[in-house]
Amino acid sequence: FGRTSAFGEISINWTSDRLTSTRVVYDTVAHESLDMTKTNFGYPNSSSTLNTDPKVSEHAIVLSELSDGTTYYWRVVSENSTVAIGMEKTNRTFTKDFSTPFTPVGLVQVPLEVNC
Numbered sequence: 001f002g003r004t005s006a007f008g009e010i011s012i013n014w015t016s017d018r019l020t021s022t023r024v025v026y027d028t029v030a031h032e033s034l035d036m037t038k039t040n041f042g043y044p045n046s047s048s049t050l051n052t053d054p055k056v057s058e059h060a061i062v063l064s065e066l067s068d069g070t071t072y073y074w075r076v077v078s079e080n081s082t083v084a085i086g087m088e089k090t091n092r093t094f095t096k097d098f099s100t101p102f103t104p105v106g107l108v109q110v111p112l113e114v115n116c
Contacts, residue, residue, distance in 0.1 A: 010063045010072060010091045019055035020078035023047055026063060030073045031088060041085065043075070055080060069095030 012024055025043035035042035047061050059076065066072060070093050076086040 007068055007094045008064060008066045010066065010074070010093065011060070012063065012074065012076065013058075013060045014076050014078075014086065016057050016059065016078045016084065018078075018080055019057055020059075020080045020084065021052045021055055022050040022059040022061055023077040023079070024061050024063060024074050025077060026072050026074035028067075028070055028072060030090075031075075034075075034085060041075070041077075046077075049079075066093050068093050 024047045025040045026045045026047075027043045031042055040046045047063060050061060051059070059078065063072070063074070071090055072093070073088050073090050075088050078084045078086075
């Protein structure tokens with residue numbers, strides 16, 4: 001489960017059926033297949049590996065210092081004696097682009113008549 005938690009951040013949580021470490025690999029382009037011969041399975045970015053001792057089954061990690069308004073493709077990586085890699089997921093970070101003015105939808109301006 002991933003969610004955009006703040007500007008430049010994505011929070012990712014998952015549960016494993018065994019006690020494992022916690023890590024996420026990510027990129028700004030999709031990876032249809034994994035390259036098991038490359039570091040990070042072909043993804044150019046990786047979080048630090050957390051929860052190595054003791055290992056856990058409830059995982060939480062925050063990817064930070066990401067570009068605003070950008071879609072990120074990511075996979076969870078859980079390791080003990082074997083490596084389990086999740087399916088690719090996506091999240092888009094918040095944007096700070098305020099160049100488009102906010103236009104409320106469904107609001108109508110009604111003249112106000114005051115009788116004294």
